[in-house]
Amino acid sequence: MMNTIKAVKNALICFVLLPRFLAAAVVFWLLDFLCIRKRFFLRMKEQGGDAIDPPLCISDSNRLFSFESLKAVWHGQKLDFLKAAHLRRGAPNTEVVRLEDQRHSRILDCAHGDRPLILNFGSCT
Secondary structure, three states: OHHHHHHHHHHHHHHHHHHHHHHHHHHHHHHHHHHHHHHHHHHHHHOOOOOOOOOOOOOOHHHOOOHHHHHHHHHHHHHHHHOOOOOOOOOOOOEEEOOOOOOEEEHHHHOOOOOOOOOOOOOOO
């Protein structure tokens, strides 16, 4: 029964992610195409031709719509969809450790009344 629920959940996630994945893959393909076009025009300039140089280049032409690039797009879309924090939604109430007594609590347990809660994560460098 648990395996069936997990399979249905995974299938639903794939169904929801498919349009986002396809849109992102097409956008990255177009950007790769612009990169190839830029290299082509640069070669034409070097050979003495007159060409306008497009201003955009983000990836190598040998990755154009390869399986590896599609896998990376899918993985990125899946991570974005499954993350805990989302734009315009409430912040996740994650667990933290208080410095003064090493006690575990939730972030929102530190909020008092209408006062804003400010978190300072500091720097470890």
